[in-house]
Amino acid sequence: MILMNDFRAEPETLRVAELAAADRVLRSGWYVLGNEVRTFEQTWARRCGVSHAIGVGNGMDAIEIGLRALGIGRGDEVITTPMTAFASVLAVIRAGAVPVLADIDPRTALLDPASVERCISPRTKAVLLVHLYGQMRAMDRWMTLCKHAEIALLEDCAQSHLASWNGAVAGSFGRYGAYSFYPTKNLGALGDGGALVCTDAGLAQRATVLRNYGQSVRYHHPELGLNSRLDELQAALLLVRLEWLEGFTERRRQVAEAYHAGIRNPVVRCMAAPAQAQSHVYHLFVVLCEQRDQLARHLREFGVETLVHYPVPVHFQEACPEIRRDPKGLAATERHAVQCLSIPCHPQMSDADVARVIDAINAFK
Numbered sequence: 298m299i300l301m302n303d304f305r306a307e308p309e310t311l312r313v314a315e316l317a318a319a320d321r322v323l324r325s326g327w328y329v330l331g332n333e334v335r336t337f338e339q340t341w342a343r344r345c346g347v348s349h350a351i352g353v354g355n356g357m358d359a360i361e362i363g364l365r366a367l368g369i370g371r372g373d374e375v376i377t378t379p380m381t382a383f384a385s386v387l388a389v390i391r392a393g394a395v396p397v398l399a400d401i402d403p404r405t406a407l408l409d410p411a412s413v414e415r416c417i418s419p420r421t422k423a424v425l426l427v428h429l430y431g432q433m434r435a436m437d438r439w440m441t442l443c444k445h446a447e448i449a450l451l452e453d454c455a456q457s458h459l460a461s462w463n464g465a466v467a468g469s470f471g472r473y474g475a476y477s478f479y480p481t482k483n484l485g486a487l488g489d490g491g492a493l494v495c496t497d498a499g500l501a502q503r504a505t506v507l508r509n510y511g512q513s514v515r516y517h518h519p520e521l522g523l524n525s526r527l528d529e530l531q532a533a534l535l536l537v538r539l540e541w542l543e544g545f546t547e548r549r550r551q552v553a554e555a556y557h558a559g560i561r562n563p564v565v566r567c568m569a570a571p572a573q574a575q576s577h578v579y580h581l582f583v584v585l586c587e588q589r590d591q592l593a594r595h596l597r598e599f600g601v602e603t604l605v606h607y608p609v610p611v612h613f614q615e616a617c618p619e620i621r622r623d624p625k626g627l628a629a630t631e632r633h634a635v636q637c638l639s640i641p642c643h644p645q646m647s648d649a650d651v652a653r654v655i656d657a658i659n660a661f662k
């Protein structure tokens with residue numbers, strides 16, 4: 298079976314380096330908020346082109362902590378997309394704010410600026426962009442829109458490690474970027490992890506306090522925070538895996554390029570490739586098909602695993618039936634949800650694997 302992710306196929310040299318990093322942490326006798334986390338934070342901030350990175354427990358917490366650090370909460374509205382991991386929206390709710398869902402552009406499945414504009418109200422405080430599938434597009438347009446509307450631009454970068462637009466990396470455009478290091482992400486830990494990146498020293502300070510019970514100095518709590526810290530062990534492993542990230546991203550791009558060149562089936566459409574080849578980091582490679590479920594079954598029979606990102610848009614989730622949305626509805630999202638299919642696109646795929654996936658898709662009728 299060609300899997301969506303294949304961690305067991307990772308290079309032996311990576312495994313050896315991870316074991317050495319884990320051994321270093323075990324011998325240090327220091328497991329939470331120490332040198333490994335500090336080094337990772339500095340390294341990750343530099344890679345994102347920002348001055349601060351704050352390691353936290355996971356990507357969802359990074360979004361919530363950022364909102365709370367900005368003072369966005371009760372009664373405030375945050376516009377975001379229904380075509381995302383549920384965590385994007387849950388983080389807004391957990392911060393006490395009100396999520397408002399705008400529709401997507403069907404070509405990219407990213408937020409549609411026209412729909413976002415329809416969602417803006419006097420209570421709107423922010424737009425949370427999600428760089429879905431690893432794409433970054435039209436950041437100039439979003440910066441202008443948010444500036445004119447006097448609302449904050451926030452970035453959910455959980456799928457877009459090192460994605461860039463005009464040479465600047467994801468997370469460096471908004472007031473903050475929220476990263477997840479869940480194992481399946483392009484930069485993944487061997488467990489949960491996350492980080493908030495920003496250039497605002499005051500915001501970074503507040504986030505640092507919030508991740509650790511709202512503690513300023515030991516046993517003093519000026520705020521009611523969370524317990525959301527990045528472990529030393531995960532930080533040490535992330536430092537190792539970060540050395541592989543560029544090479545792994547390059548391999549994802551090669552796989553994607555082969556798909557764009559090789560998939561030739563009138564009933565299967567690849568999602569649009571970006572104009573700037575370096576901007577997309579292909580966290581996921583998504584095709585659209587009217588007979589999506591039949592295509593998934595066909596691929597399984599050919600030994601190809603697939604997943605759907607995402608089959609249930611946020612406004613169809615049982616937990617939030619009353620969620621606010623674009624008054625014109627979310628038709629593009631609903632169409633995307635029944636047509637999208639993610640096919641394997643990860644760094645451990647061989648050329649033969651890629652060819653097998655292409656042949657299987659082209660054989661679908």
Ligand SMILES: *Cc1c(COP(=O)(O)O)cnc(C)c1O
Pocket residue numbers: 355356357358381382384385427453455456476477478479489490491
């Ligand atoms: C994975 C993901 C998250 C949540 O990250 P966790 O680390 O699992 O909390 C948030 N947003 C998007 C777009 C994601 O893909």
